[in-house]
Amino acid sequence: MHPFSYTKVSDLAGALAAGRRGGRYLAGGTMLVDLMRESVERPSVLVDISALPLGEITATAGGGLRIGALVRMAEAAAHPSVRAAFPVISQALESSASAQLRNMATIGGNIMQRTRCPYFRDVTAACNKREPGAGCAALGGFNRAHAILGASEHCAATHPSDVAVAFAALEANVHLLGPDGERSVALADFLLPPGGTPQREQAARPGELITAVEIPAHPRPLRSGYLKVRDRQSYEFALTSAAVALHLRDGVIHQAKVAAGGVGTVPWKLPAVERLLIGERPSQALWAEAAERAADGARPLEHNRFKIELLKRTVERQLRVVGDLAGGTA
Secondary structure, eight states: OOOOEEEEOSSHHHHHHHHHTTOEEESSOTTHHHHHHTTSOOOSEEEEOTTSSOOOEEEETTTEEEEETTOBHHHHHHOHHHHHHOHHHHHHHHTSSOHHHHHHOBHHHHHHOOOOOHHHHOTTSOOTTTSTTSOOHHHHSOOTTSOSBSOBTTBOOOOOOSHHHHHHHTTOEEEEEETTEEEEEEHHHHBOOOTTOTTOOBOOOTTOEEEEEEEOOOOSSOEEEEEEEOSSSSSOOOSEEEEEEEEEETTEEEEEEEEEESSBSSOEEOHHHHHHHTTOOOOHHHHHHHHTTTTTTOOOOTTOTHHHHHHHHHHHHHHHHHHHHHHOOO
């Protein structure tokens, strides 16, 4: 581990001042400290923000939720308001990492986490995320776990977060505070696909920190759930996953929100699936037809073509599960 200095701040003004001086924000530390040990990350200054007043979950107008950036994953998963209003969030969190990590890691840190691509974490391998212009070893290497959606000629690493997939489905907004004040960015615009600059993974500006993630109000009743498919049952990242939220009225789907994980360079919204669902009555045939569109635009690599069919099956299964909760399937 390379030398660094450490400071702990107790208020937002102090955090922003340290951020302006080039400090890296540290909350739970479950990712950054690991990357520092492996010499992947080499910050010279760490700014501990764990004492900032960003640890609350509050209701917003119309039935939305605002989740503070420093809320622990385990706390958010167990919170009665989250479980009642958006079980897809609780289920995504509970399928993440391990119990010990969920007790430490924060919501803000979770969506800011960097890829688990082994080439990114191997400092001897070519990786444009870690060293721009170095190349991407995954494109010609073993790429079974890599993205089939959103990759570029510079990077095919997947985004590792489960809860970010739920947030993407629910069209969450990320609230930020920085030297230029407060602003809100749609999660879909905050997490960036690699394009030609894979080293830039979020739309945060220098010195900004996440203060909260806000879930907008949705029509009620809203049934939702998260399904994660992985090589082993615990402490494993997704091969595919699906976050689904449905609102039915008089037996007809009036709102459908669907996103996928484990297959995209960012959490991947599935608008083609959503469009096929809206205005229709639930049925096994509908779920199958809609799920066929889940992999639209997929560009598999040598070892991950199986993800196309796996994604379709994952989406179909979760549509069926949530559809049954929402009002039954013919």
